[in-house]
Amino acid sequence: MAPEFVKVGKHNIDAKEYLAPGHTFCTGCGEALAIRLVCKALGENTIIGMATGCDEVCTSPLPVTSWRLPWLHTLFENAAAEVSGMEAGLKAMMRKGKAPQRDIKFVAMAGDGGTSDIGLQSLSGALERGHDFLYVCWDNEAYMNTGIQRSSATPYGASTTTAPAGKLSMGQQTQKKNMVEICVAHEIPYAATACPSYPFDLMNKIKKAVEIKGPAYVHIFVPCPTGWRTPSNQTIEIGKLAVETGVFPLYEVENGRYRLNVDPPKLKPVEQYLKPQGRFRHLSPGEIAEIQERVTEGYAKLKEKVACFPAA
Ligand SMILES: Cc1ncc(C[n+]2csc(CCOP(=O)(O)OP(=O)(O)O)c2C)c(N)n1
Ligand code: SF4
Ligand SMILES: [Mg+2]
Numbered sequence: 001m002a003p004e005f006v007k008v009g010k011h012n013i014d015a016k017e018y019l020a021p022g023h024t025f026c027t028g029c030g031e032a033l034a035i036r037l038v039c040k041a042l043g044e045n046t047i048i049g050m051a052t053g054c055d056e057v058c059t060s061p062l063p064v065t066s067w068r069l070p071w072l073h074t075l076f077e078n079a080a081a082e083v084s085g086m087e088a089g090l091k092a093m094m095r096k097g098k099a100p101q102r103d104i105k106f107v108a109m110a111g112d113g114g115t116s117d118i119g120l121q122s123l124s125g126a127l128e129r130g131h132d133f134l135y136v137c138w139d140n141e142a143y144m145n146t147g148i149q150r151s152s153a154t155p156y157g158a159s160t161t162t163a164p165a166g167k168l169s170m171g172q173q174t175q176k177k178n179m180v181e182i183c184v185a186h187e188i189p190y191a192a193t194a195c196p197s198y199p200f201d202l203m204n205k206i207k208k209a210v211e212i213k214g215p216a217y218v219h220i221f222v223p224c225p226t227g228w229r230t231p232s233n234q235t236i237e238i239g240k241l242a243v244e245t246g247v248f249p250l251y252e253v254e255n256g257r258y259r260l261n262v263d264p265p266k267l268k269p270v271e272q273y274l275k276p277q278g279r280f281r282h283l284s285p286g287e288i289a290e291i292q293e294r295v296t297e298g299y300a301k302l303k304e305k306v307a308c309f310p311a312a
Pocket of ligand 3: 111112113138139140141142143144
């Protein structure tokens with residue numbers, strides 16, 4: 001059946017909801033919103049393999065499920081391996097006439113813990129083998145589902161339950177792992193960042209990523225009111241501040257060529273992003289200045305790449 005669309009400005013959005021109501025995400029969860037938007041961009045003929053995390057636990061409290069797309073839960077370690085197996089297997093069956101010929105979108109999904117720590121090896125393998133699939137990471141910057149433990153995507157200075165701020169520590173002491181650049185280093189055709197505060201940019205990137213032949217990676221920044229200690233009605237605003245301060249730039253890399261999708265004429269001070277969040281509330285002016293310096297430098301480096309290797 002052909003999908004029905006609703007018109008929002010100049011955008012045609014799939015009218016169907018693929019994430020059914022009744023899930024157990026917290027109020028104001030950025031991850032829930034991102035999943036809903038990603039599924040609208042993917043539409044039918046999609047098969048999803050998903051690692052454990054809030055994405056899985058909140059959508060499939062058996063015997064009920066919120067999934068209206070074919071969906072398989074996998075281990076924490078191997079979402080990319082599972083989906084690459086599905087892609088290779090189903091395509092082989094189609095070649096042998098054992099399955100109907102269809103253009104199927106194969107999508108792996110996992111949180112930042114399942115991506116940048118525990119599933120990194122299987123992601124790297126799938127990218128290197130060149131499977132025709134999309135990998136989506138929900139980055140809420142910690143292991144949220146099990147109680148806000150730090151991951152390698154947790155930013156410097158954030159307080160988590162396993163890197164708590166207190167008299168002896170300022171919270172997370174390492175820098176956030178740059179997953180997009182790790183994926184770009186695999187020379188895949190498409191890698192991008194996105195955030196549900198910019199819903200059309202996010203959906204356009206997902207559509208582009210699944211149309212491109214070969215592996216694609218989209219890293220989605222998802223504010224988490226529970227873990228970041230922010231009011232649940234501030235999720236969209238916090239996502240915008242991350243982009244407007246340069247903390248989380250929106251960009252895409254097509255065959256090694258860079259494009260910035262939102263480039264404010266002047267970045268806002270990073271303090272405007274940090275201050276509303278309880279996880280950063282303990283930071284001293286000196287620590288904030290240190291973070292500012294790093295963000296400014298990181299953004300300048302990204303702009304250099306855009307200038308030296310611009311996307312067409
Ligand atoms: C090998 C393994 N280790 C630990 C767990 C327990 N576990 C389940 S969900 C989760 C946290 C997931 O964090 P992340 O991938 O960032 O997703 P989020 O919940 O933050 O969305 C953990 C540690 C597990 N299921 N498997
Ligand atoms: S803990 Fe965070 S990511 Fe998980 S459901 Fe709640 S708000 Fe969403
Ligand atoms: Mg997480």
